[in-house]
Every structure is written in C-alpha cells, then in structure tokens.
Amino acid sequence: MDTLLGFLSLLDSTFRLATPLLLAALAGFYSERAGVVDIGLEGKMLVAAFASAAAAAIYGSAWVGLGAGILASLALALLHGFACITHKGNQVVSGVALNIVALGLTAVLGNAWFQMGGRTPNLPADARFGELTLPLAETLRGVPLLGPIYYELVSGHNILVYLALAIVPLTWWIAYRTRFGLRLRAVGENPAAVDTAGISVTALRYQAVLIAGVLCGIAGSYLSTAQGAGFQTNMTAGKGFLALAALILGKWKPVPTLFACLAFAFADALQTRLQGVALPGIGEVPVQLIEALPYLLTVLLLAGFVGKAIPPKASGRPYVKDR
Amino acid sequence: MSAAPPPVSPAWAVELVGIDKRFGPVHANRDVTLRFAPSSIHGLVGENGAGKSTLMSILYGFYEADAGEILVRGKQVDIRTPQDAIRLGIGMVHQHFMLVETFTVLENLLLGHEGGPVLGPAMQRARAEVRELERQFGLEVPLDALVSDLPVGVQQRVEILKALYRGAEVLILDEPTAVLSPPEVEQLFRILERLRQQGRTVLLITHKLKEIMAITDRVSVLRRGQVVAEFITAETDRQALADAMVGRKTSLSVDKAPSHPGDVLLSAQNVNVIDGRGVTTLKDACLNVRAGEIVGVAGVAGNGQSELLEVLSGMCRFDSGTVTLKGQEIHPATKYDAADARRRGLAHVPEDRLKLAVIKEFPAHESAILGYHQDKSLSKGWRLNWKQVVAKTVSLMEQFDVRPPNPNLRTSLFSGGNQQKLVMAREMEREPDILLVGQPTRGVDIGAIAFIHRQLVSLRDRGKAILLVSAELDEILALSDRILVMCDGEIVGELSAAEANESRIGTMMAGIKDAPVAEGVPA
Numbered sequence: 001m002d003t004l005l006g007f008l009s010l011l012d013s014t015f016r017l018a019t020p021l022l023l024a025a026l027a028g029f030y031s032e033r034a035g036v037v038d039i040g041l042e043g044k045m046l047v048a049a050f051a052s053a054a055a056a057a058i059y060g061s062a063w064v065g066l067g068a069g070i071l072a073s074l075a076l077a078l079l080h081g082f083a084c085i086t087h088k089g090n091q092v093v094s095g096v097a098l099n100i101v102a103l104g105l106t107a108v109l110g111n112a113w114f115q116m117g118g119r120t121p122n123l124p125a126d127a128r129f130g131e132l133t134l135p136l137a138e139t140l141r142g143v144p145l146l147g148p149i150y151y152e153l154v155s156g157h158n159i160l161v162y163l164a165l166a167i168v169p170l171t172w173w174i175a176y177r178t179r180f181g182l183r184l185r186a187v188g189e190n191p192a193a194v195d196t197a198g199i200s201v202t203a204l205r206y207q208a209v210l211i212a213g214v215l216c217g218i219a220g221s222y223l224s225t226a227q228g229a230g231f232q233t234n235m236t237a238g239k240g241f242l243a244l245a246a247l248i249l250g251k252w253k254p255v256p257t258l259f260a261c262l263a264f265a266f267a268d269a270l271q272t273r274l275q276g277v278a279l280p281g282i283g284e285v286p287v288q289l290i291e292a293l294p295y296l297l298t299v300l301l302l303a304g305f306v307g308k309a310i311p312p313k314a315s316g317r318p319y320v321k322d323r
Numbered sequence: 324m325s326a327a328p329p330p331v332s333p334a335w336a337v338e339l340v341g342i343d344k345r346f347g348p349v350h351a352n353r354d355v356t357l358r359f360a361p362s363s364i365h366g367l368v369g370e371n372g373a374g375k376s377t378l379m380s381i382l383y384g385f386y387e388a389d390a391g392e393i394l395v396r397g398k399q400v401d402i403r404t405p406q407d408a409i410r411l412g413i414g415m416v417h418q419h420f421m422l423v424e425t426f427t428v429l430e431n432l433l434l435g436h437e438g439g440p441v442l443g444p445a446m447q448r449a450r451a452e453v454r455e456l457e458r459q460f461g462l463e464v465p466l467d468a469l470v471s472d473l474p475v476g477v478q479q480r481v482e483i484l485k486a487l488y489r490g491a492e493v494l495i496l497d498e499p500t501a502v503l504s505p506p507e508v509e510q511l512f513r514i515l516e517r518l519r520q521q522g523r524t525v526l527l528i529t530h531k532l533k534e535i536m537a538i539t540d541r542v543s544v545l546r547r548g549q550v551v552a553e554f555i556t557a558e559t560d561r562q563a564l565a566d567a568m569v570g571r572k573t574s575l576s577v578d579k580a581p582s583h584p585g586d587v588l589l590s591a592q593n594v595n596v597i598d599g600r601g602v603t604t605l606k607d608a609c610l611n612v613r614a615g616e617i618v619g620v621a622g623v624a625g626n627g628q629s630e631l632l633e634v635l636s637g638m639c640r641f642d643s644g645t646v647t648l649k650g651q652e653i654h655p656a657t658k659y660d661a662a663d664a665r666r667r668g669l670a671h672v673p674e675d676r677l678k679l680a681v682i683k684e685f686p687a688h689e690s691a692i693l694g695y696h697q698d699k700s701l702s703k704g705w706r707l708n709w710k711q712v713v714a715k716t717v718s719l720m721e722q723f724d725v726r727p728p729n730p731n732l733r734t735s736l737f738s739g740g741n742q743q744k745l746v747m748a749r750e751m752e753r754e755p756d757i758l759l760v761g762q763p764t765r766g767v768d769i770g771a772i773a774f775i776h777r778q779l780v781s782l783r784d785r786g787k788a789i790l791l792v793s794a795e796l797d798e799i800l801a802l803s804d805r806i807l808v809m810c811d812g813e814i815v816g817e818l819s820a821a822e823a824n825e826s827r828i829g830t831m832m833a834g835i836k837d838a839p840v841a842e843g844v845p846a
Contacts, residue, residue, distance in 0.1 A: 179437040179445075186423045186434050193421040196385070197435025198406030313424070321385065 004145075008152040010269055015157065016227060018265035019164045020045065023219035024243035025250070025257050026164075026171055027212035033175065033252060034208030035188040035314040039095025040080055041216055042240025043102030048073040048220025050106040053120040053231035054113065056127040056224075065127065065225045070217030076102065077213025085205045088318035099240075107233050118233040120224070129158035129226035160222045167215070171254040184208055188312035191319040201319045219243075238295075245298045251309050263301075267294040334397065336361040336524040337382065337413070337493050342391035344377055351377040352388070353548040359493070364515055364525040366535040366556070369545035370568055370768035375528045376418070378545070379495045382526075383415040384408040395493075409435075414486025415495040420478050424471040428464050428481050429453070432488050449488075456487050460517050476507035483514065493524040500534055504623040505829060512538050530568075530768070532561045533797075544568055568769060577773075579780045582804040585614035587647075588788040589635065589669070589757045594644035596630045596812075605630040605641070606812040612757065612788040617779065619803030620792045621828050627812035628792045629674060632761050635790070636671040637664040649756060665694060670750040674761030674792065676739070680746045683735040687725075688716035690734040690742075691749050723748035724774060740771030747775060751782055758782060761792045776802060796825055808832055 024041045031038040051072035056065030076098050083094040110118045137155035140147045175181035183204055187194045191201045223239075224231045242264055250257030271293045278284045335358045344352040351374045359365045369375050381388045384402040393400055395411045402408050408415075422431050429446065432453060438445040450466065457463055462480050470478060479499060486494055496515075500508045515525050515538060527539060535542050536556060544552040544567040552567040589612040596605035605627045612618045622628050633639035635646060637660045646653040648667050653659045664671065673679035681690040692701055692712055701711050716730035723744040725737070734742060743763065750758065760779065764772045779802060783789055793799050799806055806818045808831040816831045 177442055179440050179442060182426075182430060182434060182437065182442060186426065189423045189425050190421065192419075193423050193431075193434065196383075196405050196415070196417065196421045198404060198409050199435050 004148060005152065008148055010266075010273065012153050012156075013269040013272075014262060014266045015153070015161060015165075016265075017268045018261045019161045020219040020222050020227070020239055021243045021246055021261040021264060022164045022168070022258060023160075023215050023222065024240055025246045025261055026167055026254065027215035027219065028244055028247045029171060029175075029252060029254060029257060030184070030208045030215070031212040032247065032315050033188045033312055034184050034205050035191060035312055035317065035319070036080075036084055036205055036209055037091040037095065037316045038080070038209075038212055039092055039244070040076065040098035040102075040240075041212075041243055042236050042238065043095075043099035044073040044076045044213060044216035045220035045223065045240050046099075046102040046106055046234070046236045047076055048217040049224040049235055050110060050120070050220075050231045052217075052221035053123065053224035054110075056123055057114075057121045057230070060124070060127045062123075062127055062129045062225050066129075066218065066221045069221035069225075070214055073217030073220060074210060074213040077209050077216070081206050081209040084318060085202055085209070088320060091316055091318075103234060106231070110231060110233070120231040123225060123229045127225070128229055129160055129222075131156045131158055132162075158226045160218060160226050163218070164222075165258075168254050168258045175254065180207075185312075188314055191314050192321075195319070195321070205319075216240075242294070242298065245302060248309050248311075249301055252312060260301075264294055264298065267297045335359060335394070336396060337526075338392075338394040339378070339382065340392045340394065342378060342381060342388045342393075344374075344381060344386065344388050346377075350548055352381070355391070355545075355548070355550055357543055357550060359524050359526060360541070361492075361524050362519055362522050363540040364519055364527060364538055366539035366542035367526060367528045367545065368530060368532065368535055368542060368564060368568060370530065370770070373545040373568075374548040375545055376497055379415065379497060379526065379528060382408065383413060383495060409489050409491075412490055412492035413495070414489060414491025414493070416479065416482040416486060416497065416499060418497040418499075418501065420482055422470045422478060422481060425469065427467050427469055428473075429466045431470060431481060432466075432485050436489055453484065453488060456484060459521065460484075460487065460514060462487075462514055474507075475502045476504070476510065479503070479507075479511065480514070491523070493526065494518060495526045495528070497528045498530075499527070500529065500531060505832075508534070532564050535564065536561060565769060577776045577780060577801045579802075580784070582616045582783065584616040584804070585786060587611045587613050588649055589790065590647045591631075591635065592645045592647070594631075594634060594646060595642050596634060596639065597642045604812050605634065608634075608644070608814055610790075610807060610814065612790050614756070614788050615783060615786045616804040617783050617789040617791055617802050619799040619806045620790065620809060621796060621799045621806055622809035622832055623794075626809045626832075628809055629761070630812070631809070632671070632674065632759055632790075632792055635664075636669065636673075636759050637661045638671075661694065662697075665755075668756040669759065670753070670755035670757070671759045672743075672746055672750050672761060672763060674765070676742055676746060676765070681734045681742060683733075685734050686731050687720075687734055687737065687745060688713045688730040691716040691719055691730070691745055693749070695749065695753070719745065719748040719752060722752070723778070738768070739766035740768045743767050743775065744771060747778060751778065754785070755787065757788045757790070759790050759792075762794060763791070764793075764795065764798060772798075796828060799828070800825065 024045055028038050028041055048069035052065040052069030055068030056062055080094050080098060083089040084091045107118045110120060114120055134155035137151045141151045175185060183194060183199055187201055187204045194204065195201050223235055228235065246260035246264055247257050249260035271290050274285065274290045275287050276284065337359045339355060339357045342352050342355040355378055367375050377386065380386050382393065382402070384405045384407050387403060393402055400411055402411065423434065429449065433442070433445065433449055438448065453466065462484050464477055464480050464484060470481065483494065499511060503511060518525055529535060539556045542554050542556050542564065543550055544564060546568060554564070591608050591610050594605060594608040595603060598604050608631060610618065620628050620631065630639065634641045641655055643655060648669060651667070661671070677683055681693065692715065695701070696707065701715065702708055713730050717728065720728040720730065725741050725744045725748065737745065747763070763775050763779065767775065779789060791799065791802060800823060804820050806820070806823045806828065807814050808816045808828055810832055818827065
C-alpha cells in the first residue's frame with residue numbers, strides 16, 4: 001500500500017510539474033506549426049509569472065492575476081510577431097532578445113514595485129489557484145486501488161492542470177479537423193501555397209503567435225499563482241527551453257508532445273525524491289548530479305532516441321514573395 | 324466548386340491592355356496588350372527574363388501592374404490578390420508547385436476553399452465534387468495519398484485539379500513541361516485538349532517551341548517585356564518563332580564536322596553505385612570516351628545519369644568497378660575527389676548550376692575561381708591575389724561573352740545563360756583533356772544555347788574528350804558523335820550519331836533494348 005501511495009504521489013507531482021511545460025510546448029506548437037520559431041517561450045512565461053503574481057498580490061484574485069499574466073505574455077508575443085512577421089526579422093534573434101528583456105524587466109520592475117529583492121509578496125491562499133476536490137473523491141477513497149488512484153492522482157489538482165490536459169485533445173482537433181488548423185499547418189510548410197490560395201500569410205501567422213502568447217500566459221501564471229505563491233527572479237529556470245525540447249521530441253504533434261512533457265516532469269519529480277536517498281549498491285548520489293537528471297534525459301533523448309525529428313519546412317523563414 | 328456556365332460567346336475570355344510593370348531598374352513589362360479567346364490554348368513564348376512570368380503573375384494577382392487594365396469576359400476588373408483572380412475564375416499552375424507536401428491531395432485541394440470552419444462535412448462534399456471533375460477532364464489522382472509520395476507528373480495534375488476545383492475558367496500554366504518525362508508531357512497535353520473542348524482557356528508559358536507547335540492555337544512572343552509578334556500557330560513554324568524570340572536569325576542545329584576520335588581518355592568498367600537505401604542507382608556502367616569526340620548520355624531524369632557524372636567527377640564514391648582516367652586506374656578504394664579529378668585534367672560542369680557550380684551570393688569573380696582557388700597564379704603566398712582574380716574573371720567574361728561583363732556583380736544577378744557561360748568559361752579555360760557536362764543549357768536562353776554549343780564543338784575539335792548528359796534530346800542529337808541511353812541505372816544501348824533519331828532513343832529511354840551494343844562498349 002505504501003509503495004502504491006508513494007508511486008501515486010510521484011505521478012501526482014509529475015502532472016503538477018508537467019503542466020507549465022505542456023502549456024508552453026503547446027504554445028510552441030501553434031507558433032512553429034505556422035512557421036514562426038519561438039525561442040521566446042521562456043521570456044513570455046517569465047513576464048506572465050511576474051505580471052500574474054503582481055496583479056494577484058494587489059487585487060487579491062488569482063483570476064485577475066491570470067488575466068494580467070496573459071496580457072503581459074500577449075504583449076511580448078505581439079512584439080515577436082511585429083519583428084518577425086511584419087518586419088521579417090530573424091526569429092531566433094527576436095526570441096533571444098525577448099528572453100533577455102523579460103529577465104531584466106521582471107527583476108527591475110519587481111524591485112521597484114515591491115522592494116523585496118525582485119520577489120513579489122507571498123500570495124495568500126485565496127489569491128492562488130487552489131486544489132479542486134472532484135465529486136465523490138472522499139467517498140470513493142476507501143475503494144481498493146481505484147479509490148486511491150482517483151483521490152490521489154485524478155482529484156486534487158488546481159483548475160489549470162485540468163485545463164492544460166484538456167487543451168491537448170482540443171489542439172489536436174483544431175489542428176487536424178478544422179479550417180484554421182489546415183491553414184495553420186499549411187503556412188508552416190509552404191506559405192507560398194497559402195498565399196496563392198488567396199489566404200493571408202501574415203494574418204494566419206499573427207493568429208498563431210497570439211495563441212502562443214495566451215498559452216504562455218497561462219503557463220507563467222501557473223508557476224507563480226498555482227504551483228508557487230509568488231514570483232521569484234528567473235523562476236522559469238529554463239522551463240521554456242525544456243518545453244521547446246518536448247515539442248521537438250514530440251515531433252511537433254500534440255499528443256506525443258504531451259508524453260514528452262510527462263517524461264521530463266517525471267524525471268523532475270523523481271529527482272526531488274532521490275535527493276539524499278542512498279541507492280542500493282551506489283550509495284548516496286550527489287545532489288547536483290540528481291538535479292541534473294531531467295536535463296541529462298533531455299540531451300540523451302534529443303541526441304538520438306527519438307529518430308529524426310523533421311520540423312515544419314518553413315519554420316524560421318519569414319515569408320517573402322520571391323521573384 | 325462547379326464552374327459557372329460559360330457566358331454567351333464573349334469575344335475574349337481575358338484581355339490585358341497596356342500592362343506596364345517595373346521592378347526597380349528592371350522594366351519587366353512594357354505596354355503589353357494581349358487577348359485570349361475562350362476555348363483555346365494560347366502560347367506565350369520568350370527567352371528567360373522576357374517578362375512572361377511577370378505578366379501572368381499580374382493576371383493572377385501576385386503582383387500589381389503599374390499601369391494598364393485587365394478585362395475578364397469583357398468586363399474591366401481589379402485584381403489585387405490571388406483571391407480576386409480565383410473569384411474571377413482565373414487559376415494558375417506555377418512552375419514550382421504550390422502544394423503542401425506533407426498534406427494529402429484532398430487537403431491540398433481544400434486549402435483556401437474549405438467551405439466551413441470544420442473540415443469533416445466539407446471533406447465529403449469535396450470528394451464527390453472532385454470525383455466529378457476528374458471524370459469530366461480525365462485527371463485521375465489518388466485523393467488520399469501524401470503529395471510528397473507522388474511523382475511530379477501527378478503532382479502537376481493535382482495543381483490543375485486544384486485550379487479547376489476553385490472554378491478556373493482560365494488556366495495559366497508556367498513552364499509545365501520543364502519537370503516532366505516525355506510520356507508525362509503527352510498526358511498533360513491530352514488534359515489540356517480536354518480543357519479546351521470543355522470551353523476553358525489555357526495560357527501556356529514555355530520556351531520550348533516544339534510544344535507550342537504541337538498544342539497551341541495562337542502564340543504571342545515576348546521579348547524584353549514587349550509583345551513583338553503574334554501568330555496563328557497553324558500559319559507559322561519553329562524557325563519564325565525562334566527568330567521572333569531572339570530578334571535575329573538563329574540556327575537551331577549545330578554546324579560541326581565529322582569527328583576524328585583518338586585514344587580513349589576516360590573509361591568506366593562495370594561501375595556500380597549503391598545508395599543509402601540499398602538501391603543500385605548505377606548498374607554495371609561501361610563506357611569509353613575518346614579524344615576528339617562528344618559522347619551524349621540520354622535518358623529520362625533520374626535514371627542514373629547524375630550518379631554517373633558524380634562518380635566520374637569524384638563527387639561520389641562507387642561500390643565496385645574501375646574508372647580509367649588517361650590510362651590511370653581508379654578503384655573504389657583509390658583516393659579520388661573533385662580536386663584530384665581537376666589535377667588529372669578532368670573538368671566538370673555540373674547539372675545543377677546554382678547548387679554545385681556557383682555560389683549565388685558571391686560576386687562573379689569569386690564564383691569564377693571556385694575549384695581553382697588554390698591555383699598558384701591566383702595567389703600571393705597564402706593569400707589570394709585579388710587583382711589577379713578579378714583580371715582573370717574579366718578575361719573569362721570576355722572570351723565567353725558573359726553579360727554584363729562586370730566581375731564585381733553578384734552571381735545571382737546574372738541571367739541563367741550568363742551564369743552558365745561563366746561556369747563553362749571557368750571549366751574550359753584550362754583546356755582540360757576531359758570535360759564532363761551536365762545539362763549545359765538548362766534554363767538558358769536560345770542566344771546563349773547556340774554559343775555554348777559552339778564552344779563545346781570547338782573544344783572537341785581541339786582533341787578533347789567530352790561526356791555530355793542532357794535531358795534535352797534535341798541537344799543530345801545535335802552535339803553527340805555517339806549516344807548512350809540510360810534507363811533505370813543502366814546503360815541500355817548505344818547509337819552512333821548517324822543511326823540515332825528521336826523515336827529510336829525514346830524507345831530505349833523507356834527501357835526497351837533494341838540496338839545492338841556497338842563499338843566502344845566492352846561486353
């Protein structure tokens with residue numbers, strides 16, 4: 001029973017840790033499937049985390065925080081679109097620039113507004129997204145096996161976790177079953193085909209970049225107002241890049257990307273549990289090595305376990321009518 | 324989308340009146356007036372850069388004209404975007420297909436014409452409509468196959484079907500036969516005939532005069548952005564069209580004396596190449612090229628000619644067999660790369676100019692020394708002697724009539740023909756004993772073709788061995804002293820210039836071995 005509970009709690013934190021990765025990776029999905037490379041996932045998440053924590057601290061509402069987070073992330077997304085779509089700038093350079101701006105801006109504004117060394121005030125429980133207990137969770141708790149699974153694993157997450165998971169099938173449906181999805185995938189593969197079909201490449205790419213902005217906004221808000229209780233300097237700590245790696249591992253498809261996010265999150269969850277634990281035959285492994293586990297896993301997976309990942313053909317290339 | 328019924332006998336399907344277009348300093352179209360009749364195939368010919376594609380892109384709303392009017396079925400219209408053109412019943416099949424390769428055929432047809440925000444029901448409707456169009460025009464395509472899995476001929480049919488599905492009454496085809504094999508060309512022409520019968524207007528842009536003669540009703544000739552002549556096809560001939568295109572008398576045939584072959588300079592014995600997928604792309608290739616002769620290699624693109632050139636020029640390894648260069652044997656284990664080949668007196672004009680012969684972004688003088696940049700005459704110690712490089716380029720440009728003769732101009736700013744002349748100059752200038760030439764006149768205008776052909780013949784007459792690979796049968800027939808035909812990675816036959824003709828080579832290209840193996844090919 002204890003092993004089961006231990007394992008369930010490991011999976012439970014896997015889902016918690018996977019949520020921001022998943023939202024950011026799906027943001028990347030929309031952007032890159034439309035042909036706009038998004039290195040700036042990290043920066044968008046970071047400004048969203050900051051704006052969300054700041055707004056939640058001032059107005060005392062997680063929902064206001066979420067709204068502020070999304071708006072902040074959208075602002076960066078628009079900037080990225082303006083640089084890369086309207087002005088046909090280099091998408092990688094623009095993304096890197098946004099990351100640097102986000103890192104500096106959040107630290108400076110945080111310090112100026114709250115004077116807490118770049119942190120925002122600790123959020124009280126009602127200014128955060130709390131855990132939801134699903135119906136019958138308590139009642140069914142006693143049922144062997146299924147009861148604990150339902151209680152520990154399925155129930156008891158905040159609403160953003162469920163939202164992130166729901167966005168996966170929704171994204172699949174949008175991408176493969178709707179007009180917008182068809183056009184989105186087409187513009188990332190061959191924008192000239194979209195243009196000659198009489199559809200605006202610019203409008204499509206802006207839509208994709210803005211959707212990415214909204215999703216990064218939710219991801220960032222999750223970090224500071226659901227998983228955490230306030231903002232800390234550079235609290236995304238590379239999650240945006242990890243999300244990008246998950247997107248590549250998932251070969252730019254929504255469902256495989258979900259599994260890639262879960263794998264990274266599982267490694268992360270395992271890592272916290274392994275700290276200070278003596279492994280049989282090895283003894284206690286240095287904390288630093290264990291903390292590096294998720295990143296080692298990323299490198300290993302990307303280096304060759306997934307086969308060839310073929311990006312959307314037009315990604316990274318601004319659309320210029322050729323002559 | 325089923326097309327609207329054709330209106331009651333309008334005089335013209337489309338009229339372009341006084342179209343003018345400039346791109347910066349380039350005056351692409353000057354006061355062009357053209358009229359296209361319904362139920363007809365109208366040819367548009369001209370050399371590269373004559374303004375054909377620009378004109379059609381204006382009609383399709385890709386560019387806007389600086390001046391002039393467009394009338395569709397007698398009514399003046401304003402075409403600013405492809406969407407406008409599509410709505411007016413104008414469709415275009417671009418030279419580079421506008422297809423999403425990772426999509427199925429049906430998804431490609433739907434793009435931009437989905438019929439609702441959700442695809443499901445629209446897909447079913449589209450399937451039925453497309454089937455109807457396929458029946459009407461004899462255009463079979465597998466609707467659920469991925470475009471990337473289809474041969475180019477079928478991809479082109481998808482493009483035509485796409486235009487028809489969007490209701491095209493007027494169909495523009497830009498160089499549609501450039502990528503097709505002869506049987507595919509015939510199939511395309513049958514489809515175009517069918518379109519004409521069904522009352523559609525076809526605008527065919529090409530620079531192949533034979534095709535114009537074979538299928539069009541009328542033909543307009545463009546030169547330097549202007550319409551210089553219009554003919555009723557039945558009342559003209561290829562010579563008249565060619566003269567109008569280049570603006571002076573040209574000869575389509577090459578004057579050359581009989582060859583006097585000397586020693587074998589280049590030979591291959593049972594050379595095999597197996598590619599990464601395990602497919603044998605070059606099978607037991609045997610050939611001899613003698614001093615003072617041009618050996619032509621004919622075949623449908625992709626039947627081993629490229630591999631043959633790559634092996635002989637040292638660009639790719641072979642798996643078994645022997646290549647002999649001026650008496651020296653090269654085995655699969657021998658170190659032999661492009662630089663070795665050059666040192667041994669073998670020069671190579673590759674098939675794909677922009678990928679393998681020049682660097683588009685480099686100035687002409689840098690492109691003009693690629694491969695010979697280590698040459699002592701071009702260096703000062705370990706540095707390049709730029710003065711010498713530029714002087715060398717100027718002299719190359721002079722000898723080969725490269726225009727404009729500006730060694731500092733970016734390579735991409737030269738026309739295809741002038742880029743090719745620069746490459747030919749670079750490779751021929753050091754009087755190589757053996758010259759490999761791939762597609763010497765692909766994308767080259769008629770004036771430059773004649774020049775390049777003369778240069779090749781004169782090199783032959785100076786006692787050099789030339790191996791010529793070309794997809795243009797006319798070129799093979801005009802230049803070669805002997806002709807090898809390849810099919811499916813194999814050399815399936817050999818003909819002397821005297822016994823060769825188009826139909827005989829055509830049968831051999833299709834893999835039917837008829838000719839006896841003649842002199843020069845070891846059994």
